Amino acid sequence: MPVRSSRFVRQGWAGLVASALPATLLAGAAAAQTPPLSGEKAAFPPFDATTFTGQLFWLAITFGALYWLMSKVALPRIGSVLEERADTIARDLDNAAQMQAKAEETAKAYETALAEARKNAQGIAQQARDAGAKASDARRHAVESELSGKLATAEATIADTKAKAMTNVRGLGTDVAVAIVTKLTGKAPTAAEASEAVDQVLARG
Amino acid sequence: MAAGGGIDPIHQFEIKPIVGLRPFGLDLSFTNASLMMVLIVAAVSLIMIHGSSQRSVVPGRLQSLAEMIYEFVASTVTGVMGKDGMKFFPLVFSLFMFVLMANMLGMVPGSFTVTSHIIVTAAFAFLVIGTVLVYGIVKHGSHFFGLFVPSGVPGWLLPFMVLIEAVSFLSRPISLSLRLFGNMLAGHIALKVFGGFVVALLAGGSVLGYAIAPLPLFLAVALTALEFLVAFLQAYVFAILTCVYLNDALHPGH
Structure with a gap:
């Protein structure tokens, strides 16, 4: 084998x-x-x-x-x-890029809007503050002028009263002076002499 | 496989008729070789046509395979011939797939290797060279023969150069067909011989025979791996050389 x-x-x-x-x-x-095509070895x-x-x-x-x-x-x-x-793939990438650009744009717009709003808010606050200050100033001025008016009236009244009082005091002084002189001397001075004497005393102080 | 119980490494190349066909005295019988050719076309069509029938943007397995082969051959064609070489893409692709599938199916034990017959490889080689000649002459006319006249050669040397170029051009179909034929033939004979050694040694029944038998077995296994490599490589070499030769028809002149 x-x-x-x-x-x-x-x-x-x-x-x-x-x-x-x-x-x-x-x-x-x-x-x-x-x-051709035979089974034999060929x-x-x-x-x-x-x-x-x-x-x-x-x-x-x-x-x-x-x-x-x-x-x-x-x-x-x-x-x-x-x-x-x-x-x-190219289209998707393109779309994605566009979306991103849009998103960035939106973000930028948002930032701008935010900054503007902040600025506006500051302005409004300032305005409000200014208006408030102005209003309070005006009220203070009004109150102050009213008060000073009242004060002036009061001062005038006082001065008036004082002057009136002073006149009364002078009349009284004259009367008292007449009475004192009469009592002391037994002789009554004239009203003109008495008032002159009182004036002299008042002027001396 | 082996005739009469013996081991004959040539037997595997025999052509046996399956259905006899003899019109006009021509032997056109449907043989084992014809069967393998039909199987080759069926296998390639299964991958390329059935694989791409889904046309899905996200490919499945078979479609991935079909696309990989497509892109592999397409990159070879454009790499050698440039973008305008794509007009020869179907030809190069068909040649590559036919040869590759013939070599691979030939590795199945008991099958028949179509490319181990010189008439088949020669037919392919002459198809390629015929295409080169016809396309080159139709497209470029007499300018095509500038291929045989290298530029920058001194006048007295020119006749020799033209002769050498002509011989080199004419030897292309021979080398192209013999390379593939020789590789497939020799590989299959070597496999069969080493396989035969194993059988012969074991059939002897001697202790020495049993001791030595694993050596040719190991060699046969190693050779099988090598033959798969050769099967792919020779198909690739055939396709590349086809591209190189067709490139001469597209862009003649050195």
Whole structure:
């Protein structure tokens, strides 16, 4: 058994070398000597020219079919899918960029609005403060002028009263002076003398 | 997998008819290779068409996958050819996905690797170079052949340079097809050979065989990881080189 098997292996190699060498040089001639597609050991199969026609025939049919299927169906379809995907991705990225720009714009607008509102609020507060201050000032002025008016009236009244009182005091003084002089001297001075004397005393202080 | 119980690393590349079709004496049978091509188209369509059917702005899992692949290939195309290179985007995308799915589905044990047949990789390479030639000549006319005339070369050297440029241009479809074909073929053969070693050693039943068997097993596991990397890398290399060659048609002249 082992001897026979290895002999077959050796025969195989020998067969390869023996048939391949002449066949390479004279494929057609080698094939002509071989009975076509017979079960017997024939020429080295890849150089068996009797199979060439059939192989070329079926190769033309199958490769033609493959070329047609690939160029008309598969490749355009895959190409369009890839293109569509590239488009979709580009569009999505574009949209995202636009959205971001819009968001940034909105944020900027918000910031501006906020700053403006803050400024407005400050203005309003200032105005309110100013108005309040002005109003209180005005009221104070009114109250002050009213008070000073009242004060002036009161002072006038006082002065009037004082003057009146002073006149009364002078009349009284004159009367008292007449009475005192009469009591002391028994002789009543004239009213003019008495009032002159009182005036002199008052002027002295 | 293996014919007659033995381990034949070539067997996995055999093309077996499923439904015989022989119109006009041409063998157009629906084979295991044809089945894998149909499965490739179905798998790519499942991801790209079913995945994008929701058209949702927030994608689900399958739609995310479809969009990632779309953007990966689109960035490769615009990176090499600039914005106007997007007119070739469906072509580069279809090539990349077909090759990638062929390589990946080929990694499923018991399946068939479409790209391990040189006729398939050569068909793709000639499709690319044909597109370069047709578009370049239609768009730029004779100016397109300025591609073969490098600027700033002294006159006596020019014929050699033109010859070298022409040879390099003509070798592009060959290198483009052989690179992918060779990588897939060699990788799958290597996997099968190391897997075969494990079976052969264990079938021997000897103590030494059992002792050594883990080594090729480990290598086969490591190679599987490497093959997944190669499966993606070769599809990417194919797409990048397609872009580089198409760029010559778009912007000829050095």
